[in-house]
Structure formats: structure tokens, C-alpha cells
Amino acid sequence: MGDRPRIERTVGGMRSILHHGRHNVRVAKRNGPLFTPDAIEVARAALEEIGQVGRHLGIQAHNNECATLRFEAYEPGYSGWEWHAVLACAPGSDHLTVNELALMPGNTALKAPEWVPYDQRLRKGDLQPEALLPPNPDDPHLKDKDGRLVLSKKGAKAARQRWEQGKFGPRSAYAQHAANPCSSCGYFLPLGKPIGKEFGICANEYAADGHVVHERNGCGAHTLTPIAEKHTTLEPFDDEQY
Numbered sequence: 001m002g003d004r005p006r007i008e009r010t011v012g013g014m015r016s017i018l019h020h021g022r023h024n025v026r027v028a029k030r031n032g033p034l035f036t037p038d039a040i041e042v043a044r045a046a047l048e049e050i051g052q053v054g055r056h057l058g059i060q061a062h063n064n065e066c067a068t069l070r071f072e073a074y075e076p077g078y079s080g081w082e083w084h085a086v087l088a089c090a091p092g093s094d095h096l097t098v099n100e101l102a103l104m105p106g107n108t109a110l111k112a113p114e115w116v117p118y119d120q121r122l123r124k125g126d127l128q129p130e131a132l133l134p135p136n137p138d139d140p141h142l143k144d145k146d147g148r149l150v151l152s153k154k155g156a157k158a159a160r161q162r163w164e165q166g167k168f169g170p171r172s173a174y175a176q177h178a179a180n181p182c183s184s185c186g187y188f189l190p191l192g193k194p195i196g197k198e199f200g201i202c203a204n205e206y207a208a209d210g211h212v213v214h215e216r217n218g219c220g221a222h223t224l225t226p227i228a229e230k231h232t233t234l235e236p237f238d239d240e241q242y
């Protein structure tokens with residue numbers, strides 16, 4: 001490698017650290033040694049020891065003594081990523097030191113989604129019959145009553161809000177087309193505390209059977225829906241007789 005900086009790789013990673021001092025490179029001083037074509041070459045040489053380096057993309061100065069030089073990265077599976085070389089130069093010195101090399105995602109890089117802790121990954125509908133989901137000790141929807149967890153006021157309020165905005169709430173598509181509300185339907189079984197009488201269970205197997213419905217929801221299976229008039233049966237017409 002001649003007078004190129006030597007890089008020491010870290011175990012199992014693309015991030016690599018160069019030893020300070022021993023492999024310093026002398027460069028000409030023009031508007032600060034970190035911002036010269038020579039600095040770009042120093043960074044490129046260091047990066048080329050660990051990866052495939054493309055076009056120089058720019059320099060980000062952290063202060064007068066430290067800057068990150070960015071390059072395109074041609075690494076399989078890392079489309080849109082960049083090689084970054086952090087170079088430092090002590091005040092009054094013209095010796096550049098390569099402090100750190102790293103493969104970093106660029107603006108167009110495909111990145112993994114934000115990390116979600118395992119205990120927060122369950123989504124509605126994920127629970128399977130054999131799965132266990134113990135209550136969260138800090139769940140504000142529950143409260144202790146005589147050593148037993150019961151629905152808290154907050155839990156009841158949250159349930160009411162969900163059901164009110166849900167498929168069988170007062171603004172549902174069913175409600176908009178219904179001639180009569182659930183409250184006057186014979187299949188409406190009102191709930192009491194802590195949810196409130198404005199909600200009930202629908203007991204009509206052809207409608208929202210078993211679901212909580214709002215009293216101002218409704219549907220075409222309401223018990224006040226008029227029975228259709230019977231049509232008079234007409235005699236068959238035989239045109240061969242004419």
C-alpha cells in the first residue's frame with residue numbers, strides 16, 4: 001500500500017478505525033488541510049481498503065479540526081449508501097488523521113423500519129387462540145378492585161370511543177341507511193355500567209349479531225321494518241292457444 005494509511009478492521013463490521021499518529025499523511029495547507037483535494041485522496045485511500053468507493057459527494061465540517069468526507073458506496077445490497085471518512089487535523093498542524101470509516105445510509109438508501117420493542121409489536125387482531133397476552137401492569141384501562149383487575153373509567157371511555165367510531169357506531173354506513181335506530185329494535189340488548197345504556201348488544205343473527213352497537217346505529221333488519229306485501233300470483237299464460 002506504500003504510504004497509504006493502514007486501517008484496522010473491527011470484528012464483523014463495516015465500521016473500521018484507523019490508528020492515530022503512526023500512519024498520518026502530510027498534505028498541503030490550502031484553506032485548511034481538511035478541505036483540499038489531498039484530503040479527499042487520503043479519505044478515498046483509507047476507504048478503498050475496506051470497500052468499493054465511488055464519486056466524492058461532499059464534505060461536512062464538524063469544526064475547524066474535524067470533517068466527514070462522503071463518497072458513493074458500491075457495495076452489493078447497499079444501494080443508496082455512502083462511505084464516510086472522518087478526518088481530523090490538529091490546530092496549526094498539516095497532518096491529517098483518519099479517525100473513522102463507516103458505511104452510512106444516504107437519502108435514497110433502503111433502510112430498516114424504526115425499531116419497535118418486542119412487547120409493543122402486537123397489533124389488533126394478532127392474538128391467536130394459543131397465544132398468551134398478560135395485562136400490562138401499567139395499563140390505565142384497568143384498575144384494581146378488591147384484588148381483581150376491572151375496567152377503569154379510562155378503559156370504559158376508550159371502549160366507548162372505539163365503538164362510537166366503529167362499524168356499528170351512530171355514523172356508520174348502516175346508520176345512514178337505517179329507517180329506525182337500534183334503540184327501538186327488539187334485538188337491542190342495552191348495556192349498563194360502566195359502558196352506558198347508549199350501547200347494547202345486537203342479538204339478530206342476520207345483522208350485527210353479538211357485536212356492540214350504538215343506540216343510534218340501525219340496519220334493515222330492525223324489528224320495525226315493514227313486512228313486504230304479498231304479490232298476487234298470476235296464472236301462467238300459454239300463447240300456443242292463440
Ligand code: SF4
Binds near residue numbers: 182188201207
Ligand atoms: S338488528 Fe339491526 S337495528 Fe336491530 S339491534 Fe341489530 S343492528 Fe340494531
